[in-house]
Amino acid sequence: MAVNTQVPVPRLLGNLIERGVAKKLYLVITLEKEVRLEALVDTGAYLTLMSSQLFNRLQTEAKRQNRTLKYQQCVLNVQSYSQNEVQLEQVAPIHLTIGPMSLVRPVYIAPVDTYPLLIGKDLLDRFEPLLDFKQLKIWAQVREPLPPQSPRSPETDCQATKVTENPTASRGNVSTQEQGSRSILCAFQLDKDFDSDGPQILAGLQLNDVTTTDLILALWADNSAISLTLFNALKSHTTNISFANKRTRFALNPGLSTLVTAKVICALNLNWNDRSLTHYFLVLPDLPHDVYIGADLLIRLKAHVDLLNGVIWAPMTSQASAVPVNPENLLSGQTIPEACTLISEQETVIPAYTKWVAVRLNLRCGQTLSHSLGFFQPSPECVELGLTLDATPLVEVTSRALYILFNNCMAMDVRVPKAYRLGWLVSYDFQDFELVLPVIGPLPVSMIPEGSSSHTVVTVPFKIITILSVVPVVKEQVCRTELTVDQHLAVYTVSSHPTCETDNATAPPTVHQTDDVKTGAPYPGFETQVQQILRDADALREDADRHKLRQVLYKYKDSFAKDSLDCGLMTCMxxxxxxxxxxxxxxxxxxxxxxxxxxxxxxxxxxxxxxxxxxxxxxxxxxxxxxxxxxxxxxxxxxxxxx
Incomplete structure (x- = not known):
């Protein structure tokens, strides 16, 4: 489920004007391209209404231009907030212009003249508006007005989705709303920090037909784990559980302050909100909760952890493929069947300033790959050695040994020890070519080691999975999150530094003056080009880096072409x-x-x-x-x- 859906840049519709003691909000609007007035914005009204006096004025203006503005007869009973019932009998198509957008909208003509024009929810919905009551501005979150909706009775548009403990079986054709509901794997407590046990998951989970509700979201953990008490209950309920005696470590919190040792690893059949697969779990004695959901299970479900809304998204169309249980995998510690560890066969020295040095790697003993092709993903230990790759290698697995071409761009030789973990081989039929768990929202502070990036961390204690914040915005900036028809997750945010249209949008941003850089634009439109280049440079995340790029562009501003006939520094010879x-x-x-x-x-x-x-x-x-x-x-x- 991708989250890179392009969201339209909000467009300023206009400034809201406060009037009267009640501070009612008005918006400037133009009717029939002639009459400009202030209309009352009423978000509680379902219909847009016009007074009969204003409609007569529009008819007069249209007659002066040799046009005819006609109304149609209708019968519509509405109820005002004063509980008085009013019958509307006339409706007319009116051309409306609000800021940069224009449209034709049927407007009902009211027999009362309390307000000349009242903008209701039916008109506002066509702009998907964003109202800023602090700055008194209204924005449109669409490029063009949306098509009119079919008439329906006024009712609330707020719909809640509840994840039940006993999900029903999936059906064939479902609506978009039902697809969005079923794409929510579960919800979890947002108020619970990751410092102690982790957030509580608000849903049930079936393991070998035994349901448990004591679930913890262990986002920091390499593996998922269950308690010894639950494991004994499962063995008494099911006799054919595959398990092996294997000692491995598990972190009860992201800070590695509490490491416990698992003595058993088992394979269990999991059913979680219509998702079914077989997964490997560590068995831990004295575990505070029944189940710890680690990052390994989440990436197999192709999940996105939404820390802003407290839900885990997982599309129904991307369930993990069935992988048979292999006892050797259990003994080798391979908890993700679609990925196996690669280690160096012998001690190898890679000379300084060399490229494409073939290093022989072996699959760790007992680990297997179900596909004959796999993507190589370097480990953090490989990065610490200073080794690099030209691209992500796709390797054919014909035996337990394979060769990877490494580069050493440093001024010293790199010595790779024997049996050193250099990376993983991710199966070709896996949903991604690397082990990455996307997170929506900023990463918890307790999960970020000192000196590390605030957008990327690795799981503990073995650093198998990368946790990446794909939308690193705070909760206050998010105005809506929705699942589109094509199963893409769209997150709409409000930037504190908007790039959309404002009253002074034509004024160039302030450029800091330096001793060796002249910031004067060499020709009109140069600043617009600079702004476009800065917007396209999405790899630059810090303002300081963007400022340096701006300085470079202004330093070599003479190299920019003024028009299509200008070849820059040299014209055609x-x-x-x-x-x-x-x-x-x-x-x-x-x-x-x-x-x-x-x-x-x-x-x-x-x-x-x-x-x-x-x-x-x-x-x-x-x-x-x-x-x-x-x-x-x-x-x-x-x-x-x-x-």
């Missing part, structure tokens, strides 16, 4: 000659000198580049065979060389 195709005399010394100067200008640094004015040179040429010394190959016409 062309040569006209009347020679025939068979005659190719050598260039004279003066022509060669000018050509060399052109080449020097092209290869010089941007600081030294200068424009070369157009030069007309009459180049004397050597007489070819058959021509006298008084004739030239061009018939006496000068060769023109321009820059």
């Amino acid at each position: 062309w040569c006209e000659s009347q020679r025939t195709q068979k005659l190719h005399p050598p260039l004279s010394s003066s022509t060669r000198f000018l050509s060399n100067r052109m080449n020097l200008c092209r290869t010089s640094s941007p600081r030294c580049l200068r424009r070369v004015s157009s030069v007309h040179v009459t180049a004397p040429t050597l007489p070819p065979s058959g021509l006298s010394s008084n004739q030239t190959a061009s018939g006496g016409q000068p060769s023109t060389i321009g820059s």
Whole structure:
């Protein structure tokens, strides 16, 4: 479930105006491209209403322009907040202009003249508006007005989704709303920090037909785990549980302050809100809760952990493929069947400043891959050694040994110890080519080690899975989260530094003056180009880096093209000659000198580049065979060389 759905940039519809003691909000609107007035914005009203007096005025303006504005008869009974029932009998299509957007909307004509025009929810919904009551502005979250909705009775649009403990079986064709509900794997407590036990999951889980509700979201953990008490209950209920005696470590919290040792690893059939698969769990004595859901299970379900809304999203269309239980996998500690560990076969030295050095790696003993192809993912230990890759290798697995080409770009040799973990091999049929768990919202502070990035951390204690914050925004910036029809998760946010239209949108942002950089724009529209380049540079996350890029652009501003005919620092070089195709005399010394100067200008640094004015040179040429010394190959016409 991708979260990179492009969201339209909000557009400013206008400023809200407060009137009266009650501070009612008004918005400037233009009717029929002629009449401009302030309309009352009433988010509690379902219909947009116009007074009969205002409609008569619009009819008069239309008649002056030789147009006819007609209404249609209707019968609609509405109830006001004063509990008085009013019957609307007329409706007319009115051309409305609000800020940069225009549309034609049926507007009901009210028999009372309390307000000339009242903007109701039916009109506001076509803009998906965002109302800023602090700054008194209203924004549209769509590029164009949405199509009109079919009439329906006024009712609330707030719908809640409840995740039940006993999910029903999936049906064939379901509506978009039902698909969105079923894409929510579970909810968890947002108020619970990750410092102690982790958030409590508010849903039930079936393990071998035994239901438990004592679940903890262990986002930091490499593996999922169950308590010894639950394991004994499962063995008494099911006799054919596959397990092996395997000692491994498990972190009860992200800070590694409490590490416990598991002595058993088992394979259990899991059913979680219509998701079914077989997964490996560590068995821990004295575990405070029945089940700890680790990152390994979440990536197999292709889940997104939404820390802003307190839910886990997992599309129904991306369930993990069935993998048979292999006892050797249990003994080797392979808890993710679609990924196995690669270790160096022997001690290897990679010389300094070398590329594409083949290193022989082996699958860890007992671990297997179900597919004949796999993607190599380097481990944190590989990165710490300083080894790099040109790309993500796709390797064919024909035996337990394979070769990976590494680069050493450092000034010293890299020594790879024997049996050293250099990475993992991720199966080709896995839903991703790397072990990454996406998180929506900022990562919990307790999960971020000192000196690490605030957007990326690794699971503990073995650093198998990368946890990546794909939408690192705070909860206050999110205005809506929805699941689209094509199963993409769209997160709508409000930026504290909007790039949308404002009253002074044409004014260029302030550029800091430096000693060696002149910030004056060389031509109109240059600042617009700079802003577009900064928006496209999405790899720069810090404001300081964006400021440095801005300084570079202004430093070499002379290299920008002013229009489509400007080639930047050098204009086109062309040569006209009347020679025939068979005659190719050598260039004279003066022509060669000018050509060399052109080449020097092209290869010089941007600081030294200068424009070369157009030069007309009459180049004397050597007489070819058959021509006298008084004739030239061009018939006496000068060769023109321009820059």
